[in-house]
Amino acid sequence: MIQRKVCLVGDFAVGKTSLFSRFIYNKFSEDYLTTVGVRMQRKIVPTRGAAAALILWDIEGGKDGATVRESYLDAATGAVVVCDLTRLTTIMNMKNYVELLLRVNPAMQIVLAGNKLDLLPLEHAHLILVRRVAAQLDQLLTLTSASTGVGVEDMFTTLGERLIEQAVQQP
Amino acid sequence: MLMMPTLDEAQVAYLVCDPELKITAISAHAAELLGVAPNELLGVPITDAVLALAMSAPRLLEVVTGRLTQFALEKLNLFQPNGETRYLSLYALSFASGLLVILADQSNQMRLQQHIQQQYYELSLLHERVAEQNQELTLRSQRTADLLALVTHDLRSRMSGMSSSIEFLLEPDAEPLCDEQQHTLMLLKQEVDAALALTRQVLDLQRLEAATPAHRYPIELELLVEQVAQAFHSHARERGVTILFDHDGALEQTFAPDVIVIGDGEVLQQAIANLISNGIRHTQRGSTIVLRLTTLHDIPILDPPLDPTQLWCVLDVEDNGPGIAPDVAQRIFEPFSRSGQTGLGLAVAQKAILQHGGRLLLQSYPGTGTTFRVYLPYVPQEQVGG
Numbered sequence: 241m242i243q244r245k246v247c248l249v250g251d252f253a254v255g256k257t258s259l260f261s262r263f264i265y266n267k268f269s270e271d272y273l274t275t276v277g278v279r280m281q282r283k284i285v286p287t288r289g290a291a292a293a294l295i296l297w298d299i300e301g302g303k304d305g306a307t308v309r310e311s312y313l314d315a316a317t318g319a320v321v322v323c324d325l326t327r328l329t330t331i332m333n334m335k336n337y338v339e340l341l342l343r344v345n346p347a348m349q350i351v352l353a354g355n356k357l358d359l360l361p362l363e364h365a366h367l368i369l370v371r372r373v374a375a376q377l378d379q380l381l382t383l384t385s386a387s388t389g390v391g392v393e394d395m396f397t398t399l400g401e402r403l404i405e406q407a408v409q410q411p
Numbered sequence: 412m413l414m415m416p417t418l419d420e421a422q423v424a425y426l427v428c429d430p431e432l433k434i435t436a437i438s439a440h441a442a443e444l445l446g447v448a449p450n451e452l453l454g455v456p457i458t459d460a461v462l463a464l465a466m467s468a469p470r471l472l473e474v475v476t477g478r479l480t481q482f483a484l485e486k487l488n489l490f491q492p493n494g495e496t497r498y499l500s501l502y503a504l505s506f507a508s509g510l511l512v513i514l515a516d517q518s519n520q521m522r523l524q525q526h527i528q529q530q531y532y533e534l535s536l537l538h539e540r541v542a543e544q545n546q547e548l549t550l551r552s553q554r555t556a557d558l559l560a561l562v563t564h565d566l567r568s569r570m571s572g573m574s575s576s577i578e579f580l581l582e583p584d585a586e587p588l589c590d591e592q593q594h595t596l597m598l599l600k601q602e603v604d605a606a607l608a609l610t611r612q613v614l615d616l617q618r619l620e621a622a623t624p625a626h627r628y629p630i631e632l633e634l635l636v637e638q639v640a641q642a643f644h645s646h647a648r649e650r651g652v653t654i655l656f657d658h659d660g661a662l663e664q665t666f667a668p669d670v671i672v673i674g675d676g677e678v679l680q681q682a683i684a685n686l687i688s689n690g691i692r693h694t695q696r697g698s699t700i701v702l703r704l705t706t707l708h709d710i711p712i713l714d715p716p717l718d719p720t721q722l723w724c725v726l727d728v729e730d731n732g733p734g735i736a737p738d739v740a741q742r743i744f745e746p747f748s749r750s751g752q753t754g755l756g757l758a759v760a761q762k763a764i765l766q767h768g769g770r771l772l773l774q775s776y777p778g779t780g781t782t783f784r785v786y787l788p789y790v791p792q793e794q795v796g797g
Contacts, residue, residue, distance in 0.1 A: 245466040252532045274529040276521050277486020277498060280462055295465050300486075303535075311484055315466035327539060 241284070243293040244403045245315050246396075249308055249337045250322035251330040252301035255355040258386030259322060260298040263396050268387050275300045278312050285400035292400040294318070308337070313344045318403050320395065322353045323370065325360050325383070331370050338377050347410070349402045350379050351395055358385040424514040430475055432456050432468060432510065444499060444514050446491075457512060463487050463501060474503050475510055486521060498522070560617045567610040574603045612755035615681060616746070619762035624675035629795045632670045632679075632787070636702055636726060639683045643691065651696030654687065657703045669792030670706060670724045674767040682763035682771075685756035686728040686783045693781070694732030703727040706789070713770060713786075721768075721788040729782040735775040743773055 248256040257275050261267050264281045279298045284291050299312050313319075321337045323330040334352055341348045354370045367383075374381035380398070384391035415436065418425055424441035426434050434452045442449040445461070452460045458468050463484050473479035485500040498521035502513045577600045579585060581593065588596065618625070640656050647654050672679065690700045707723040717723055735743065744761040747754035760783075764771040768788050775781035 243465065253536055272529075272533070274525060274532050275488070276525040276528055277488055278463075278484075279488035279490075279496075282462065282465075295462065301532075309485070311482075314470060328543075329539070 241291055241293055242404060242407045243282075243295065244317050244400075244407075245295045245297060246318035246320065246399060246403075247297045247299055247313055247316045247341075248320045248322060249299050249341070250301055250353075251303060251324070251327075251333050254301060254322045254324040254327070254330050255386050256301060256320075256322050257298050259320070259353060259355060259384060259392055260296055262386045262389055262392045264296065266389075268389075270387075283396075285396055287397060287401045287404055289401070290404055292404050294396065294400060294403075303333075308340060310340075310344060313341065316341075316345065316348065317406065318349045318351075318399050320351050320353050320399065321379075322355050324356050325354045325364075325366050325370060326356055328366065328369070331366060331373055334373060335377060338379060347406070349399060349406060351399050351402075352377070352379050352381045353391075353395060354381060354383045355386060357383045357390060358387050424516065426452070426457060426460075426512040426514075427506065428457050428471075428510040428512065430509050432458060432471055432475070434460060435509070441514050444489075444497065444516055446489075457510070461501070461512075464503075471503055471510060474505050475508070477505055480505075486517070496522075556617060556620070560614065563610045563613045563617075567607060567614070570603055570607045570610065574600060574607060577603065609755065612759055615759045616755060616762060619678070619759065619766050621766065624678055624766050626675040626677075627673055628676070629671045629673055629790075630676045630679060631792075632672045632724065632726070632789065633704055635676060635680060636683060636704055639680055639687060640702055642684070643687050647691050647700070650691055651698075652691050652694055653699045655699060655701045657701055670704065670789045671792055671795050672724075672767065672787050672789050673795075678763045679767065682760040682785075683726070683728070685760040686785070689756055689783075690728055690730040690732070690781070693735075694730045698730055698732050701727070701729045703729065707786075713772075717770070717786060718768075718788065722790065724787055724789045726785040726787070727782050728785070729780065731780040734777040734779050735773070735781055736777055740773055740775055744771070 248260060250256055252274065253272060257273070257279075258268060260279070260281070261269070264283055275298060277300055280295060282293055282295045284293050297312060297316070299308060302308060319337075319341045321334050321341070323334050325331070331354075338350060338352075341350055352370075352374050354367070360366060370383075371381060382391050382395040382398070384395055386392060415425075415427075419438060422440055423438065424444050425436075425438050426441050427436035429435050433454055433456050435454075437449055437452055439449055442452070445452075447460075456468075457471070458464050458466075464471065467482065470479065470482045474482050482503040483501065487499045487501060489497040489499055491497055496518075497516065498518045500515045500517055502515070504511045504513070577596055580588070581596055581600070637656055640654050643654060687700060687702070694700070704724065704726050707725060710717050710719055710723060744757050746758045761771045764785055764787065770786040772784045772786070773781070774784060
C-alpha cells in the first residue's frame with residue numbers, strides 16, 4: 241500500500257481542522273479553535289484501484305501563503321488548499337498557497353476545497369468566483385462542508401486516487 | 412555515547428538512531444513525551460515510531476551523511492489521553508555516524524501562544540465582517556443618494572415651473588383676481604419657493620459629498636465675506652438686525668492681512684450666507700451679528716487636530732441672540748436638526764467648510780448668544796502672485 245503525505249493549507253479560520261476532524265474522526269464542532277503548529281493523523285483511503293494511506297498534516301493557517309513553514313511541506317506529494325466560501329479574501333489567497341506548494345514540489349497533487357458550502361445560498365456570487373479562480377489556477381475544485389460532511393470523503397478519495405495514479409506513473 | 416549521561420542529567424528528551432535510522436537508545440523523558448515504554452521502540456525505525464517523520468527518511472539520511480546540518484519540525488501537536496494537546500518541537504542532528512533526535516516540550520509556551528493567536532484571529536474575523544458590512548452600507552448609501560439626487564432634480568424642475576406659473580397669474584396685466592384668490596396664490600408661491608430652496612440645498616449637500624471642491628482658485632476671503640454681508644443687509648434691516656464686519660482692527664495686527672483661501676468661491680459664499688441667514692433667523696429685533704475675520708498665531712488644539720504646517724484664519728459669525736440649548740447644539744449640524752426654513756443650511760455650511768479642509772465649530776450658551784467659528788487654511792497674498 242502506498243503511503244503519502246497530504247498537507248491542508250489555507251488562511252486562518254477557513255475550516256482546515258474541521259475538514260481534518262470530519263475526515264479522520266467523522267466529527268464536527270461549531271467552536272473555532274485556532275491551530276498552532278501542525279497536527280497529523282494517518283488514514284487509509286479505499287480507492288477504485290488500491291488503497292492509499294494518507295498522512296494528513298493539518299497546518300496552522302495564516303493570512304496569506306507566505307506564512308506556511310516550508311519544513312511542514314517537506315516530502316508532501318498531495319495538498320488541499322482550503323478557502324472559506326463566505327470570505328472573499330480567502331478565495332483570492334488560494335493562489336498564494338498553490339504557488340508556494342508548486343514551488344516546493346512541482347509535481348504536487350493539489351485539490352482546492354471551497355469550504356462552508358452550507359453557509360452559502362445557491363448561486364452566490366462567491367461560487368462563481370471560486371470556480372473562476374480554480375480554472376485560472378488550473379486545479380480541481382471540490383465544494384465541501386465540514387459541518388454536514390458534504391464533499392469531504394469524495395475530496396480525499398479523489399486526491400488518494402490521483403496520488404496512486406502518480407505513484408504508478410512515477411514509482 | 413559519552414554525552415548521554417549529561418543529557419539524562421539535564422532531563423533532555425532524546426532518541427539515538429543508527430545509520431539505518433533504527434532507534435538504539437531513548438531517554439525516559441522522550442518515551443514519556445511519546446507515550447510509550449522506553450524499550451518499546453528499540454530497534455524500530457524512527458520513521459515508523461514518530462508519525463511526523465514517516466515520510467522524512469530521505470531528509471534524515473541527509474543529516475546522517477552530513478549533507479544537511481539539521482532537520483527540524485516545530486510545534487507538533489500530540490493529543491494526550493486526557494484531551495489536552497502537547498506541543499513538541501523535534502530537532503534531528505548528526506551524531507556518532509547515526510542520528511540524535513531531541514524533543515523539546517513547549518506546551519506551556521504554545522498554549523499561551525494559542526490563546527493569543529485565537530484572540531487575534533477572532534478580532535481579525537470581526538474586522539473582516541465589519542469591513543464587509545461597511546462596504547455594503549456605503550454601496551447602499553450611494554444608491555440612495557443617487558436616487559435622491561435624481562428625484563430632487565426632477566422636483567426642482569417641476570417646482571420652478573409651478574413658481575413661474577404662479578408669478579404669471581399674479582402679474583398686474585394678468586386676468587384680475589379677487590383678494591382671496593390673490594392671497595391664496597401668494598401663500599402658494601411662498602410654499603413653492605420654500606420647497607424650491609429645500610431642493611436646492613439637498614442638491615448642494617449632494618455636491619458637497621466630494622472630498623475636495625469641484626473648482627479650486629484663490630479667493631480673497633475678506634472680500635467674499637464683505638460681499639455676503641452686503642447681500643444680507645436689506646433682509647437683516649427688515650428683521651431689525653444689524654450686521655457688522657469687524658475686520659480692520661483684527662487684521663491690522665497680523666503679519667499677513669490679505670487672506671487668500673484656495674477653493675470654490677461659490678461654495679464658500681453659500682456656507683457663509685447660511686451662517687449669517689441662520690443668525691438673522693434666530694435672533695430677535697434689535698440684535699447684532701458681528702462677522703470677525705482674523706488670522707491665527709497659535710493653532711488651537713482641536714479634535715481632529717488642525718494641520719500645524721498650514722496657516723489658519725478664523726471667521727466668527729457671532730450674534731447676541733438667545734443662544735442654543737446644549738441638546739440642540741449637539742446635533743446642530745445634522746440635517747433638519749433645527750427648526751427653520753429648510754433645516755439644511757448648517758449641514759450644507761459644515762460640509763462646505765470640511766470640503767475646504769477647514770472646521771466649523773459652535774460656541775453657544777442659552778442667554779449669551781451664539782458664535783459659529785470657521786477655521787480655514789489660507790495662503791498669504793504674496794504667495795499667489797499679488
